[in-house]
Amino acid sequence: MRVFLFALMLSALAGLLGLEVASAHDGVPIDEDQCKIKVGPFSIHFVGYQPAESGTKELCRAVPTTGNTIFVMDLIEPALRSKNIAVALYKGSGEEAADQKLSEIPAHVYSAGFLRLDEDLTEEGRYLVEVAVVDPATGQQYTGRMPIRVGGLILSTAYLLVGAISLLIFGAVGAYLYGVSREKRIGHRSGNA
């Protein structure tokens, strides 16, 4: 029983190791990176930095704490470099966010292929980044949004998976050790009898 409980405790620890406070891009190539804003037919790579808190670590929808935050959007498709792009940051999510605009960058052409938005996030909670792309030739406009959560405990899918697998492995090892221990005890009692 002690062996089994010990194995169960190890499993729980393994599961806790699967929790991560903030998600990151983990060095994945941009093509496979899931941290993108879909703006009509275009994709824009989205990344956040909190230099004072975590240096060059790349953040996505989950920002671990309040403070100075830099959002950078990389224009994946070359066609975006000739379009007018505007960005706005709102506090909140959904309909309520429309009334709480914190900052914005007016429409501009970004021939270098990226744009940045610096903001001092003073409160925990939900935010919304809205990107608008306008084709200057046709006037066609597309809009995309990226919800962001600042603060709180965030579970990363990848690390949850690792935690679950660890739990299963430790569970299997624990069950095996318990069984071996039990058989030894049974064998010992039979020998004594």
Next chain:
Amino acid sequence: MNKTTQFARPTSWRRFAAFAVVLACAAIVDAALWSSPVDAHGERNQEAFLRMRTLLWYDVNWSTDEVGVYDGKNGGELVLTGKFHVVEDWPGNITPPDDTAAFLSTGGPGSVMVKKGSYLGGQPAIFSSQVKRGRDYEFKLVMAGHHPGKYHIHPTLMVKEAGPLIGPGAWVEIKGDNSDFAFPMQAMEGTQIPNLATWQLGTVFSWHALWGVIAVLWLLWWIRRPLFIPRMQALKNGREDVLITKADILLGAVLLVGTIGIVFAGVSWANAKYPISVPLQSRIMQIEPLPLPKQTVDVKTLNASYDVPGRSLKAKLQITNNTDKPVQLGEFTSANVRFVNGSVPIAKSAVPGDYPKDVVNEGLHVSDNTPIAAGETRVVDVDATDAAWELERLTSLLNDPDNSFGALLFFYDDDGERHISVVGGPIVPRFL
């Protein structure tokens, strides 16, 4: 104790343990398969320090962006030419190319094209070669279409113990029908081979089938019997004598003798059918590099940093013009990305109109862009700014234990003559 009780049914805890391990393995496999498909730019997965400080490719040209499926006569050819510089500041954790072998090839999704010829320094690159650090080499690849489709084709130098060092890529479309493909050739002793892709495939399949059948029969012989846990039980009960029977030993002996016999017969048959053959070649060629330039522009990196959110490599450079004409900095190229100085018309015109646009930008800026006079030494601030640093995943070098960059600088004089310099050094990330 009879054989039935020796191989007892596993107890419930063992079944639970086995089930849990199987579930864990299934989860791992599922996670490994759980990735989005990609069809190009696999070179971005390669470490940034490999792409910046091993080979620096330049003047790469693709003769066409469309070929047909090669049928032995028709289909056209893709001729891929260019040069590469072997960086002197080669990463210390990789065997230097001077001490190992390198082989010229292409990078693409499998054998979508076939190689008709390859040349390094003007010599046929049939064998592996050795290239020297600090020197430049010219290459040429002649390719033909095999599988229809649109593919990203790169020149690649496979360096032993370093891996594939990939040059820039361009999209090439192969049109036609795969069933039309043929690669005819004549062997040295006169045998006409109508299609190298299918030559003697029947023989290959037959040998594979023979060994496959033998392997499956051997496997079935064992798995029809009780396997791991009953055998472990037998061992624990001191009955290892029942694990291997006389029939097992006899079959093993037959298989051993039979395998040696089949191999011997196969070699005899092959030698009789093909009496004239050449062994696999293991020679390593010494390739003549391009001559060293008579006049140079020397560059020293005084400091370098990478502005992370600004997507900009900033460097302070000391430039000494040892040529006899004034020069301007026109291009900074590293890891197949070209940062062109848009203020230097000669530099802009040096980029071919059909060059892959996703790796060219006008993001090079020089603090003092006026021509550097002959004999002059000048310190300038240079920045190469573009989202390409992130899109090409070059910023991953900031997470390397050796944060160093490497690049080529192209200087141009008024006559359009180009002088190439190598630059590099430690780099630190900054937030500006």
